[in-house]
Amino acid sequence: MAEIKLEEVRKSYGPAEVVHGVDLTIPDGEFLVLVGPSGCGKSTILRMIAGLETVTSGRISIDRRIVNRLEPKDRDIAMVFQNYALYPHMSVYQNMAYGLKVRGVHKADIHNRVNEAAVTLGLGEYLDRKPRALSGGQRQRVAMGRALVRNPKAFLFDEPLSNLDAKLRNQMRVELKQLHARLKNTFVYVTHDQVEAMTLGQRIMVLRDGNVEQVGTPDEIYNQPASTFVAGFIGAPSMNILSGSVDGDAIRFAGKAGLVHAGSLPGREVKIGVRPEHLCLRKEGEGDYCQVRAKVALIEPLGGDTVVHCRLNGGSDENIIIRVHPDEKVGENETAILYFKADTLHLFDAETQRRINGVQVCAG
């Protein structure tokens, strides 16, 4: 149980800086997810917390102790690797007992803790097997069991579910969440999968090219994305980002459509973000609806709902994706009117790509 704190943490490989000053406090018992595309520095940050990479500058502390110069073994953390990193020459029992054995824990104590973890993870009958005789999901459980028995201050996960098939991944995701609920330990979890990030994280840190784009709860990340990058990265299908131009107190976009804004906008150009599920093919009840005309280009029925790819009319040549109920009657190549409420849209500065807050808009 421990708080993990990063202050101005930077990492360079030779002249190339890959992490550009990260500040983050992970309170005791929090499940924090680091998410971003490959090469964004999320694994590097995790490995710096673990002590597998040196910190170029800045400070990392675990439980109020600065650990920059501590060996991994002295940081009292446990890590689960993407490829499980099980010792192939040892049985499941030996794998789980290894960390306790090298730390000189009493044999009877090891026995109890390993058996307890094995029961928790449903590995009881596999204790004598070698890793090669286990399935992917079982190996993943052994890797978790190895972390569990140590009862460390914090758990670090480096894309632990990436090597599993889709069904098993969903199952393990639920198990992980239950595990955290039971242990109430600090979890730091790296993934590139936004579904894992949204479902597991109590807070999410979105990274891009070694910079922090946003830190917040899943709700904040989804409903108030701090940049067009976060808006596009979280949510599937991605948020539609349309170009708009500011004309007095009006914003013109998608050809003729317009919005009226109250407040000051930083420039002449803005980006308007609207999630596919906030677009619909008809007005539902009263509300401040905007409307755009678009031609349906492609329909993807997903069963539960249908994703419709459209091309906006009015010469802007922008694509827009909407998510509708499967019962909606819409055909390819038809022209449709798309409605969305003005209060569901997001405004971004076209130059900095950052969110614009405090500007009221309504349909105009």
Place this chain on the structure above:
Amino acid sequence: MAVMQDKRVHFRNKWLPYLFIAPQMVVILVFFFWPASQAIKQSVYLEDPFGLSSQFVWLDNFTALFTDPHYLESVKVTLVFSLATIGLSLSVSLLLAVFADQVIKGANFYKTFIIWPYAVAPPLAGVLWLFLFHPAGGVVAYLLNHAGIDWDYFANSGQAMLLVVVAAAWKQISYNFLFFLAGLQAIPTSLLESAAIDGAGPVTRFRTIIFPLLSPTTFFLLVVNVIYAFFETFGIIHAATQGGPGGATNTLIFKVFNDGFIGLDLGGSAAQSVVLMIIVMMLTILQFKFIERRVQY
């Protein structure tokens, strides 16, 4: 092994695969089976030194061999020589491989240097060591004598053994090094990182993770090194000590040559080579039977 079966090639012409392995078979036939069968045949004949007449003597050559104190002495010398050579070359090459594995800058430079001795022919290696250690003219021998060590391996049997062991081990280090390095590089980094987080220091990591995971490599090298020490060290001994002083470095393989081509006892020499062949075959079978099953994981 399922993958292996999928990769099996099917030939349309059933003679084609035999044609492909024919060159290898011809080489084995001419350079192994034929001489081996000659040796077996000769080992039961008594031949005059000029090869003009020969007489079938059943197993007399073998009986003579096992009652010959020189032969039994040579067995002892071979055991000492082989164990020392194998132990030295395996441990030094493992150490070098572990170091080289951690080098980042100039790794290729080190590797090339360590691999070099393998390109030197055994007799040349023997001559090289002779030049360095010859009591009368060797550079190192001169320095040793200056340092107060009475270096004369022509008279001191311990020194003679030491010299051939070091020379033979040196020759084999490159080969072992290559395999150990490849074995080390095949161990996933995440395993060692995981062990480091689990609390294992460098020594514990080596003992509990690296060494066990290297064991298939070590086993393979053990087999190869046994064969090397028994057979391929002839050149070094011939060049450096000629089996002396007083038979102190007279290993079985050198004795085969010495008795056959110097002593002209062709039957006895053939019997010795048959025995040697059997010993190495048995050693290899033993190794596979008892050690191999422990090194698989």
